[in-house]
Amino acid sequence: MSVQERKQRERAERERLIVATARELAEQQGWDAVTTRRLAERIEYSQPVLYSHFRGKREIIGAVALEGAAELAAAVRAATSAADGPREQVAALARAYLDFAARNPAVYDALFQLDGGLAYAQEDTPEPLKDAFAALLESLGEVAGDGVHPGLFTEMFWASLHGLATLTRAGRLLPEDAAQRVELLVDRLAVV
Amino acid sequence: MSVQERKQRERAERERLIVATARELAEQQGWDAVTTRRLAERIEYSQPVLYSHFRGKREIIGAVALEGAAELAAAVRAATSAADGPREQVAALARAYLDFAARNPAVYDALFQLDGGLAYAQEDTPEPLKDAFAALLESLGEVAGDGVHPGLFTEMFWASLHGLATLTRAGRLLPEDAAQRVELLVDRLAVV
DNA sequence: TCGATTGTCTAGCGATGCTAGGATTCGAGT
């Protein structure tokens, strides 16, 4: 039995290597540079090995996305728990979210821009995605305001952050005033 | 001279045909289906003809984006001018914007998701893009609130709309509550 | 030690964006 277990371990290890390498390559040179050939070369295996772990490139993107969702949730929770008062918590959340998007553009793309074959906003949505939304909800729900559904408010707030993140990174918004825009957004949206 | 003029006209006409066909194909089957071969076949010319009009696929996307920017600006202005009062103008603007994004997903992608090789937020930004932003600014500047820079406010509002548009269309947000989210956004962001 | 199963690789398919170079058409000048 031990032999099989060792093989399973090695296989899982290789799968992590694939995901980590894909992520690394994407952050370095963008997702366009993440081709199955290059990826295979970097992990020092042949192309078909990738397909014994994932159905295709999409699933690899999806795996990076799930990894990123967990990190995003952790980053948001760390930021909010270190802040005092609802207003400051929300501001910290917004900054942490945008900071994550700016620091991990490829991961953010995998999560929200590319097709990773993941289900969103449904029952069969993977746990890390649900949890990332939950992390937002925890702080944002408290500033939704009277009579406003916390989930709906969170969705709207999240969408605003997402818009700022993507437009800024795509060069549609100048990054200089990013901080001011965040402050303005928090001031208006959060009811304290 | 007349001969040359006729040729120029025909050439311009063919360029319009390329852009219109690319847009049509993208709306029908998505941008992935817009390959140079399919596009060439639809316009009943060979592939290299495309490259005598545009540097490559990117520029074709860019051309569709510029066309879309003009339409978006017109749609926004039509909606705001038909509404009474600042609050209702902003709500109409938001609805018109999201409606445009939902009705013309491929054009919206060309504008804000794909790389059309266009410059944004700079001096050499094409006029239609500047004008689309100006259309937003005209109405949104009035509800920025005291001491808030109208341009900055418009950028933030625009980012929020963009986030709602993209997340909804990508299946990250359920479309059922779209209207509620818009109303909430307008209520919070617009100072009347 | 043998046979079967598992694991991996080489080679190749169809499709992509883009381009070189030849063929054809067309207009200008005599």
Add this chain to the structure above:
DNA sequence: ACTCGAATCCTAGCATCGCTAGACAATCGA
């Protein structure tokens, strides 16, 4: 009216993409 040059267009091909079939080798159970 005729020829020649230039503009115009197409055929064919390149490198690369995601993905897969089928051959080969390594490994395990008997």
